[in-house]
Amino acid sequence: MGVTDNTTGRIRGYAARPAVVLLAFALGYLLVDLAAKLAGISVDPLGVHVLGGYVRVSSVVKYLFNGLILGLIIGLAGVGLSMTYSILSFANFAHGDYLTVGAFSGWAASYVVALFTLGLAEPFGEIFLLNVPSVVSIATSPAAVVVGLIVAATASVALVLLLDRLVYKPMRGRGGIPLLIASIGVALALRYTIVFVWSTNTRGVTAVGVESLPAYTLYVVDGSYSINLHEFTMIVAAVALMIGVHVLLQFTKLGKAMRAMADNKALAQVTGIPTERVIRATWIIGGGLAGMAGFLIILKRGVLSYNFGWRLLLFIFSGVILGGIGSVYGAIGGGIIIGIASRMALIWIPSGFARVAAFSVMILVLLFRPAGLFGGVTTA
Amino acid sequence: MSAETESRHAVTRNDGILEVRDLDAGYGDLRILDDVDLDVSSGEYVTIVGPNGAGKSTLMKSVFGLTNYMGGTVRFDGEDIAGENPEDIIHKGIGYVPQNENIFGQLSVRENLEMGAYILDSVPEDRIEAVYGYFPILEERTGQLVGSMSGGQQQMVAMGRALMLDPDLLMLDEPSAGLAPDLVEEMFDRIDRINGSGTAVLMVEQNAKEALRRCDRGYVLVQGRNRYMDDGDALLDDEQVRQDFLGG
Numbered sequence A: 001m002g003v004t005d006n007t008t009g010r011i012r013g014y015a016a017r018p019a020v021v022l023l024a025f026a027l028g029y030l031l032v033d034l035a036a037k038l039a040g041i042s043v044d045p046l047g048v049h050v051l052g053g054y055v056r057v058s059s060v061v062k063y064l065f066n067g068l069i070l071g072l073i074i075g076l077a078g079v080g081l082s083m084t085y086s087i088l089s090f091a092n093f094a095h096g097d098y099l100t101v102g103a104f105s106g107w108a109a110s111y112v113v114a115l116f117t118l119g120l121a122e123p124f125g126e127i128f129l130l131n132v133p134s135v136v137s138i139a140t141s142p143a144a145v146v147v148g149l150i151v152a153a154t155a156s157v158a159l160v161l162l163l164d165r166l167v168y169k170p171m172r173g174r175g176g177i178p179l180l181i182a183s184i185g186v187a188l189a190l191r192y193t194i195v196f197v198w199s200t201n202t203r204g205v206t207a208v209g210v211e212s213l214p215a216y217t218l219y220v221v222d223g224s225y226s227i228n229l230h231e232f233t234m235i236v237a238a239v240a241l242m243i244g245v246h247v248l249l250q251f252t253k254l255g256k257a258m259r260a261m262a263d264n265k266a267l268a269q270v271t272g273i274p275t276e277r278v279i280r281a282t283w284i285i286g287g288g289l290a291g292m293a294g295f296l297i298i299l300k301r302g303v304l305s306y307n308f309g310w311r312l313l314l315f316i317f318s319g320v321i322l323g324g325i326g327s328v329y330g331a332i333g334g335g336i337i338i339g340i341a342s343r344m345a346l347i348w349i350p351s352g353f354a355r356v357a358a359f360s361v362m363i364l365v366l367l368f369r370p371a372g373l374f375g376g377v378t379t380a
Numbered sequence B: 001m002s003a004e005t006e007s008r009h010a011v012t013r014n015d016g017i018l019e020v021r022d023l024d025a026g027y028g029d030l031r032i033l034d035d036v037d038l039d040v041s042s043g044e045y046v047t048i049v050g051p052n053g054a055g056k057s058t059l060m061k062s063v064f065g066l067t068n069y070m071g072g073t074v075r076f077d078g079e080d081i082a083g084e085n086p087e088d089i090i091h092k093g094i095g096y097v098p099q100n101e102n103i104f105g106q107l108s109v110r111e112n113l114e115m116g117a118y119i120l121d122s123v124p125e126d127r128i129e130a131v132y133g134y135f136p137i138l139e140e141r142t143g144q145l146v147g148s149m150s151g152g153q154q155q156m157v158a159m160g161r162a163l164m165l166d167p168d169l170l171m172l173d174e175p176s177a178g179l180a181p182d183l184v185e186e187m188f189d190r191i192d193r194i195n196g197s198g199t200a201v202l203m204v205e206q207n208a209k210e211a212l213r214r215c216d217r218g219y220v221l222v223q224g225r226n227r228y229m230d231d232g233d234a235l236l237d238d239e240q241v242r243q244d245f246l247g248g
Helices: A002-015 A018-039 A057-088 A095-117 A124-128 A142-171 A176-198 A229-251 A253-263 A265-271 A275-301 A308-323 A328-347 A351-368 B056-063 B086-092 B109-116 B125-134 B136-140 B151-163 B181-196 B208-214 B232-237 B239-245
Strands: A215-220 A223-228 B016-027 B030-041 B045-049 B068-076 B094-097 B169-173 B200-204 B217-222 B225-231
Touching: A018 A057, A018 A351, A057 A095, A057 A215, A057 A223, A057 A229, A057 A253, A057 A275, A057 A308, A057 A328, A095 A124, A095 A142, A095 A176, A095 A275, A095 A308, A142 A176, A142 A275, A223 A229, A229 A253, A229 A275, A229 A328, A253 A265, A253 A275, A253 B109, A265 A275, A265 B086, A265 B109, A275 A308, A308 A328, A308 A351, A328 A351, B016 B056, B016 B200, B030 B045, B030 B056, B030 B068, B030 B200, B030 B225, B045 B056, B045 B181, B045 B208, B056 B068, B056 B169, B056 B200, B086 B094, B094 B151, B109 B125, B109 B151, B125 B136, B125 B151, B125 B181, B136 B151, B151 B169, B151 B181, B181 B200, B181 B208, B208 B232, B217 B232, B225 B232, B232 B239
Parallel strands: B045 B200, B045 B217, B094 B169, B169 B200
Antiparallel strands: A215 A223, B016 B030, B016 B068, B217 B225
């Protein structure tokens, strides 16, 4: 009885918020529409297209996979953003550019390794500045990709520690807003330093030819979807890093201290947890993950531009907020949902509007769970 | 201000572990404590009572390095710790349980206790056993998130965390605050047991009568100054103290 009362009460609560009903209706319509499209049914009373149409099952599978891959990267990058939020109490707008820094440093290193392993003829300078298009493939030069990933991590860690020392540490304890604004400045400085060295040109960095890159093809009802070795590498690396974060947080002394500090900074200090050291570890882990996420997403996309991290930041933020800002697992879960939503939206809308879909999903979820899916400020 | 300030010239006991003299401290520029004296001997049970805003919690925080130090001395085990920061003071053998937000709600019971021993290289299993000895319910709930536990159990976790380093002095800020009446008695019993094992206890308590009945010695603090100091029972019997601070 109590359960029923509770449920009706809840339903009444939702009904009191028209936006919730409207969004639930929109979602319901989309689901019915998707089912109709998959079945190839089109409903056009009086010549007005209302519902359905046609979409290939294989396309849906492709969108789903692409969304999952994007979501893993958003989630991986979100872990660091969420940790710095809960432990340092500010939203770091430079986080997206940490991805860019990781990608540029990592790919420059990859190119340099490829220069030797592949015996390229171009001069070192051209190689380092990534002016030679589409050189690296994990099939032809796995060492270049591995070294690139490691350099992406170390370079972004070094940068993040330097920035903490120069900018964030002196401002610690002044509240979240000054730090947030400082981080926007840091973001701009990073982006245009990259432009200064590598220019604003968008360049292809991975060699993606059918012959050069093995792929696994998955046959579905009416077509196929193939996942190539770069995507596979990216997925394995992202999942492994996420498991690593989980193990760190749950089973190591440092990880427990990070969770304790996210939970209650004042008590952490009284307990004798060396708070500055934990903050440094937070930067190292968050920055390293961001750098690697930046490198890995370029491995999948194949093209690199100076502002991709900044453009991705809104997705990362919405994933983090969706999952419940401060929660590491929320950042991962929220990132995957945002990634999938933004790709699945392509069934209905042109790719230019994919962002709108991602944010709509975020708003929808927040209407039901204002604190996010995993709620509250916690690194757990 | 007060003629009855007795502790000012109190004879320092030979086995005193905490010795506060003429302590001035506060927050920012605001001075809360004015020439405060306080002594705790090894294994002693001392209570600080007094009206709201008297500086009771501030005194405790000042011992632990959490306020702005402005003058005077704080000696612990013969060593001057005035003005040092909490991270160093913890190493000297003082455990402190703040009044509010004294647990890590998102961590399990065991993880809370592990954090209490963070400064050690490895988790002292014997200390965890000792804490479970004082609070058996915590052993049953060892994996539970502390945030989901009752107020009384959270208070036990908070004390357990502070006991992890086997401190010579345990400082408790209002351990009975927010507890249901039947739990208050139980909490005082547990503090008696902790004190009985040789740990000196310094406690700030709203529940002044009960606290004074149980402790060895009590201080009455008023407006940041020492007003009375005597054995707990003597303070309870003192007509003036009863009328002014204990509600008759």
